[in-house]
Amino acid sequence: MPSHAESRSSPTDASTIDRQQTRQRVIEAAIGLLTRGGREAVTTRAVADAAGLQPPALYRLFGDKDGLLDAVAEHGFAAFLATKHIDPDPPDLIEDLRAGWDTAVEFGLANPALYTLMYNEPARATSAAFRAGMEILMGRVRRLAAGGWLRVDEELAAQIIHATARGAVLTWLSLPENRRSPALLTTLREAMVAAVTNQQPTVQDAGPAGAARALIATLPEQTTLSSAEQHLLEEWLKRLAADG
Template structure:
């Protein structure tokens, strides 16, 4: 991966300090100041000097805490993922897994519309797969998808389903934010959500259909709970199920 580009205010990048209680308080103050600048004036306003001034610090303190401007922006994005994670509701056994999927999609879009500048920072660039909060959020999403698969309601592969759900939610928010106020039609969001649901799910369990792909996805979703098979047998069965599921 090529090194990240540095702005002029990042030329003196240093390794961040090890965390301590007082440093963590200062660090959070800086993150809050950066989010305020981001919200009021956009990403270009988030310079190390401006953030330092807003937080009542000298610019070198930013380098000691975050390494450089990119490190600061990564910390702001991580704060956003943690705030988003706090809005998620997890039902381990929803009565209707498709409605649960709709509700999760709505939560993501509502967060993005409520925090447009932060959401854009979080999702407009490359996915921050090292973010602990992002990983936790993905586990929630994958849990929803596995429940759909286990019930024979998943129309596509689990990984593809996750990508479609993410793409439609992000696209809905970013498209909405790009539109003038007088062209923002709520039907756009509802239509995109229903397109996602139609593409990803079966309205009736796939086991009732003649094709084997849906049944393979359902069995594959339950495979990690299977204890009667050896690891080699599970691996072989998973390979067969992956082939069958891909044919759907």
């Protein structure tokens, strides 16, 4: 026999589950309309009809149409995150970088309307799933830095990788189909690789900038220095890294 606490919490739990399921149904309906007809097709009335609800229900769930679009974008970031393959110790760091870039571009090309919505508003960079995806990218960048492969600092490298993938997708989608050449994507990817990585790991030669970037990447793992000493060393290393 269920306890008094269980019977008291069950209606709330059921209501929460029902709300989550309804919310997901609305998001999926909006994505369907977005995919078939673009952003203009995603009206409150059309989404409500597709989800089998009355329009006021959408306002209770999302606040307004912008809230609904934000939820659709968050769903897109989460779906993109699910496509990312995370290898904590890839055998080839440069090929791992290429594979991650290709994955990002392939998702955009497979979901053009959703991808465009995801990256239409700068404020969506606060999305939890977006930030999680950027953490995966920063992990790739940090491994490159630790191995001496990084040509620029980690933050700039991440920005270049993200910007070239995003630019590749949006440029491809803006072109007429008869002008879309796979060479565009390959060339942009290789330009990205050349911009952020070295031909050989710089820790194998005398280059101080590459060695400094490698030390910066591994600095958080050390426990010998005090916090103040670590901060000072990081400042010195960043100055050396910027000189390369």
